[in-house]
Amino acid sequence: xxxxxxxxxxxxxxxxxxxxxxxxxxxxxxxxxxxxxxxxxxxxxxxxxxxxxxxxxxxxxxxxxxxxxxxxxxxxxxxxxxxxxxxxxxxxxxxxxxxxxxxxxxxxxxxxxxxxxxxxxxxxxxxxxxxxxxxxxxxxxxxxxxxxxxxxxxxxxxxxxxxxxxxxxxxxxxxxxxxxxxxxxxxxxxxxxxxxxxxxxxxxxxxxxxxxxxxxxxxxxxxxxxxxxxxxxxxxxxxxxxxxxxxxxxxxxxxxxxxxxxxxxxxxxxxxxxxxxxxxxxxxxxxxxxxxxxxxxxxxxxxxxxxxxxxxxxxxxxxxxx
Ligand SMILES: C[S@@+](CC[C@H](N)C(=O)[O-])C[C@H]1O[C@@H](n2cnc3c(N)ncnc32)[C@H](O)[C@@H]1O
Numbered sequence: 001x002x003x004x005x006x007x008x009x010x011x012x013x014x015x016x017x018x019x020x021x022x023x024x025x026x027x028x029x030x031x032x033x034x035x036x037x038x039x040x041x042x043x044x045x046x047x048x049x050x051x052x053x054x055x056x057x058x059x060x061x062x063x064x065x066x067x068x069x070x071x072x073x074x075x076x077x078x079x080x081x082x083x084x085x086x087x088x089x090x091x092x093x094x095x096x097x098x099x100x101x102x103x104x105x106x107x108x109x110x111x112x113x114x115x116x117x118x119x120x121x122x123x124x125x126x127x128x129x130x131x132x133x134x135x136x137x138x139x140x141x142x143x144x145x146x147x148x149x150x151x152x153x154x155x156x157x158x159x160x161x162x163x164x165x166x167x168x169x170x171x172x173x174x175x176x177x178x179x180x181x182x183x184x185x186x187x188x189x190x191x192x193x194x195x196x197x198x199x200x201x202x203x204x205x206x207x208x209x210x211x212x213x214x215x216x217x218x219x220x221x222x223x224x225x226x227x228x229x230x231x232x233x234x235x236x237x238x239x240x241x242x243x244x245x246x247x248x249x250x251x252x253x254x255x256x257x258x259x260x261x262x263x264x265x266x267x268x269x270x271x272x273x274x275x276x277x278x279x280x281x282x283x284x285x286x287x288x289x290x291x292x293x294x295x296x297x298x299x300x301x302x303x304x305x306x307x308x309x310x311x312x313x314x315x316x317x318x319x320x321x322x
Contacts, residue, residue, distance in 0.1 A: 010063050013054035015039065019070045026074035029241075034079045038069045041083040076243045089150035093176050098168035100252035102146040105309045106228050106283060110150050112307050112316045113226050113281045117155075120277060120320070132158030136220050138273070139163070140193060140227040140266065143252055145173030145186070147226055152177075152185045161220070163191040166251050194269045224279050225270040231285035233259030260291040267295045274321040281318045289314040 016039055023031035040050060042065045043058070058066075069082050080086045080101045086093050088102035089110060095101050117135070118128035129135060132155025139148035139162045148162035164170045170188050177183045189196045197219035232253045237245060244253065255262045263282065270280045280301075284292060289306060296304050301319045309315035 010058045010060065011054065012039075012050065012056050012058060015058055015063055015066060016050070019066065022067075022070050023074055028073060030079075034073055035070065037079050037083055038073065039066055042066045042069065076246060078243050078247050081247060086144075088144075088146040089153070091146075091149060091153065091180055093144045093146055093149075094172060094179065095144055096172055097247060098166065098249060099144040099172045100228075100248055102144055105311075105313075105315055106147065107150075108307060108309055108316050109147060109226055109228060109281055109283050110154070112305070112318050113151070113224055113279065114154055116279050116281070116305075116318055116320075117224060120279070124277075129155075129157070131156050135159070135223045136275075137161065137224040137226065138220075138222050140225065140270075141165070141229050141252075142173050142188070143169050143228075145176045145188075147228065148173070148186050149177055149180055149182050151224075151226070152182045153180075156185065158223075159220070160186045161189060161222075162186055163189045163193070163196060165190070165192050166249065169249070169252070193266055194273050197273065219273070221275045222273055222278055223275055224281065225274055226281045227266060227270075228283035229255060229262045229266055231255045231259050231262070231283070231288050233257065255285075258291070259285055260288050263288070263292045263295060267292075268298075271300055271321060276321060278321045279318060280321070281316060284315055284317055286313050289317070292317060 016035060019035035019039060020032050023035050028034055036047065036050065040047065042062050072082060073079060078101060080095045081097060084094055084096070086095050086102050089107055093102055121128040135155060135158040137151055137155070137158050137160045139151065142148050142162035142164050145162060148160055151158070152160045162173060164173065167190055170190055174183070174188055177186050230251060230253050232240060232255065234254050234257050236259070237254065267280070274280060282292070296319050300322055302322045304317070304319040306314045307316040307318070
């Protein structure tokens with residue numbers, strides 16, 4: 001789609017208005033916010049400046065850049081790919097086309113995990129380990145690293161691992177960990193689910209680098225396994241917005257023909273890698289619950305909870321290993 005500017009005005013207010021109109025006409029969801037974020041990006045300013053200086057004139061080079069980005073957004077590129085950023089859990093994450101853009105509903109996973117870890121301690125008559133002392137955690141399918149890094153922020157004393165099957169995604173996650181100051185607190189592993197631990201022997205990596213399955217070291221058992229696995233059905237790929245389908249990585253989107261296939265592998269593997277009393281916390285797709293809940297009917301799981309997101313959709317399934 002080609003986008004042409006509606007006038008030559010270059011003050012902030014008019015430029016923003018034009019950006020908003022162009023995105024609205026192109027039926028971009030959240031067009032006002034997208035137009036604002038792109039203007040903040042090209043000017044390098046913050047939102048307070050945007051609204052405090054509506055009369056300020058912008059250089060032609062800035063407005064040119066702005067309308068070029070507006071054109072790309074109108075044609076379907078996600079705003080976050082144009083700015084290179086997305087906020088999650090109050091932290092600023094780099095995002096590229098190699099990782100899923102962190103979604104706000106994924107923050108519910110963190111809330112459930114942190115609540116349940118605290119409740120587990122209280123039930124055992126202990127004070128919650130506020131800094132995560134002696135806890136071992138793993139994020140399966142870390143993508144941008146958003147879940148693992150948010151956990152490392154909340155539980156600074158915990159031992160945190162993060163895996164992904166995609167080396168390109170892991171590179172982004174490691175860059176995020178480095179930029180946010182968490183490199184030495186997270187071990188990143190290229191792995192298909194728990195495969196990197198499966199040889200019954202595992203060589204822990206130096207902080208921030210990839211570990212490998214070699215000899216003499218027992219695989220860690222975890223207090224928390226957390227994951228937002230790919231869960232969209234390939235059959236329904238045509239129903240998802242083109243900006244997702246055409247721009248986010250396939251490995252981050254599709255769980256298989258039906259969508260829920262990866263849960264069938266992940267849940268039994270998690271059971272093998274959790275300590276007794278350890279927690280599994282999984283994000284669910286909007287219609288995954290009916291297929292995923294029965295996977296916990298085997299013995300070995302207790303206190304199974306489903307938590308809705310703000311839209312009332314069952315979004316998080318969490319369970320305790322007996
Ligand atoms: C839905 S994205 C989640 C990314 C990130 N955790 C988040 O919540 O934004 C799923 C991630 O799982 C990874 N993945 C897919 N299949 C995997 C597998 N078999 N083992 C490990 N990671 C996998 C993808 O590469 C992708 O980064």
